Amino acid sequence: MAFNPFTMAQEQFDKVAAQLDLSASLRSLLREPMREYTVSLPVRMDDGSVRIFRGFRVQHNDSRGPCKGGIRFFPGETLDTVKALATWMTWKCAVVDIPLGGGKGGIDCDPRTLSLTEQERLCRAWIRALHQDIGPVRDVPAPDVMTNAQHMIWMLDEYETIYHGKYPGVITGKPVGSGGSLGRTEATGYGVICTLSSALQAMKIDIANTTASVQGFGNVAYYACERYGKLGGKVISVSCWDNKDQCSYAFKRQSGVNIRELRDISDAFSTIDKKKAIELGYEVLPGEAWIEQEVDILIPAALENQINAQTVAHIHPKVRIIAEGANGPTTPEADEVIKSRGIFLIPDFLCNAGGVTVSYFEQVQCNMNYFWSKREALEKLDEKMAAAFRNVYDLATSKNAYMRDAAYMIAIGVVAKSCLARSWAT
Numbered sequence: 001m002a003f004n005p006f007t008m009a010q011e012q013f014d015k016v017a018a019q020l021d022l023s024a025s026l027r028s029l030l031r032e033p034m035r036e037y038t039v040s041l042p043v044r045m046d047d048g049s050v051r052i053f054r055g056f057r058v059q060h061n062d063s064r065g066p067c068k069g070g071i072r073f074f075p076g077e078t079l080d081t082v083k084a085l086a087t088w089m090t091w092k093c094a095v096v097d098i099p100l101g102g103g104k105g106g107i108d109c110d111p112r113t114l115s116l117t118e119q120e121r122l123c124r125a126w127i128r129a130l131h132q133d134i135g136p137v138r139d140v141p142a143p144d145v146m147t148n149a150q151h152m153i154w155m156l157d158e159y160e161t162i163y164h165g166k167y168p169g170v171i172t173g174k175p176v177g178s179g180g181s182l183g184r185t186e187a188t189g190y191g192v193i194c195t196l197s198s199a200l201q202a203m204k205i206d207i208a209n210t211t212a213s214v215q216g217f218g219n220v221a222y223y224a225c226e227r228y229g230k231l232g233g234k235v236i237s238v239s240c241w242d243n244k245d246q247c248s249y250a251f252k253r254q255s256g257v258n259i260r261e262l263r264d265i266s267d268a269f270s271t272i273d274k275k276k277a278i279e280l281g282y283e284v285l286p287g288e289a290w291i292e293q294e295v296d297i298l299i300p301a302a303l304e305n306q307i308n309a310q311t312v313a314h315i316h317p318k319v320r321i322i323a324e325g326a327n328g329p330t331t332p333e334a335d336e337v338i339k340s341r342g343i344f345l346i347p348d349f350l351c352n353a354g355g356v357t358v359s360y361f362e363q364v365q366c367n368m369n370y371f372w373s374k375r376e377a378l379e380k381l382d383e384k385m386a387a388a389f390r391n392v393y394d395l396a397t398s399k400n401a402y403m404r405d406a407a408y409m410i411a412i413g414v415v416a417k418s419c420l421a422r423s424w425a426t
């Protein structure tokens with residue numbers, strides 16, 4: 001059966017909801033999104049033709065504040081994937097205790113095959129189709145897979161053109177100087193490493209004696225590698241998707257990869273040039289090699305469904321921690337194996353919550369029209385991430401629960417409370 005991320009998100013929810021004393025109405029409310037939009041986007045291509053793209057936005061739950069979540073450009077994007085990601089956003093905002101709900105968007109497209117002007121028209125078309133359903137007090141998009149600050153400012157510009165005013169709070173991940181927050185670009189990867197350091201401290205392991213293998217080399221992976229390296233850890237392999245070969249590759253160097261030299265030989269979609277990497281002394285390994293490495297730590301930071309019933313068996317016996325930088329990288333079947341092997345897992349909606357946290361800080365700064373230094377933004381990020389990790393870790397320890405289940409217990413409890421306060425359920 002084909003992998004369905006929304007079925008997986010519901011399965012994870014159902015498992016923990018069954019252990020909590022939730023009413024039938026609360027369960028029914030929380031296991032489905034509150035609103036789903038599917039739109040057709042006609043876009044004039046550079047050759048004069050018009051192509052129709054499908055776009056999505058899903059608002060899972062906004063009982064705690066406006067919805068918040070990225071918009072992905074992804075070939076074959078489906079409504080169900082966006083529903084899953086919106087659901088995880090609700091739990092993410094709750095677990096790090098920021099006053100926002102869960103949303104997510106996507107467009108079925110491959111930006112690698114679109115010119116910049118076509119991408120701009122696509123961004124503007126998505127806003128024209130959905131502007132009445134998003135906004136600073138409704139739902140605030142942000143960058144995600146294959147979208148960046150440039151896409152966000154085009155979207156903001158279209159929204160402000162329609163509403164004839166300045167609305168910096170409608171979108172986050174904007175360029176610095178145009179309403180963006182310093183530290184937003186680094187936030188998700190740095191947050192991953194904040195939770196990883198907390199886990200290592202709790203396990204009494206010195207980060208300087210550890211090695212890691214990372215899946216992906218995009219925004220999350222790059223800054224996770226950067227911070228992990230600064231703290232003394234050694235990344236021995238990173239990986240990326242090669243669209244030309246339709247295959248992924250791991251780039252390995254036992255003495256440690258140099259992320260700056262790899263970035264210098266990557267394209268705008270963080271695909272690393274294989275030939276140049278070999279010249280620099282890297283082993284280039286096709287397929288799922290990232291998961292087989294003999295390391296202490298695995299950081300999946302690419303996509304959902306990467307550690308599944310098949311690939312989980314390839315995790316090396318030395319691995320002690322998995323820090324989920326990506327959303328939904330591990331399936332429930334793989335969770336069972338990870339649990340039985342005693343590998344410590346930092347679940348996605350805790351581990352990668354740094355992005356939404358600094359997005360929230362960006363909204364706060366836009367509201368004040370007063371911007372913080374990078375140091376201030378990143379210090380506040382660490383405070384939030386460390387506190388969230390500690391809450392989940394303490395609950396997991398006291399209940400002898402798997403970290404993912406403990407994170408769900410906290411997040412569901414927080415969201416249930418706000419829904420009950422509004423009489424949305426009994």
Ligand code: NAD
Binds near residue numbers: 325
């Ligand atoms: P990105 O587009 O910047 O990078 C994605 C990376 O994954 C690229 O290097 C790509 O080559 C690689 N990749 C894709 N398929 C692969 C495969 N099969 N094997 C190996 N590598 C593969 O995206 P990103 O923003 O870094 O997001 C990565 C993950 O983190 C996604 O799951 C996203 O939803 C999640 N996330 C992102 C943010 C954020 O702030 N950007 C926040 C929270 C969670």
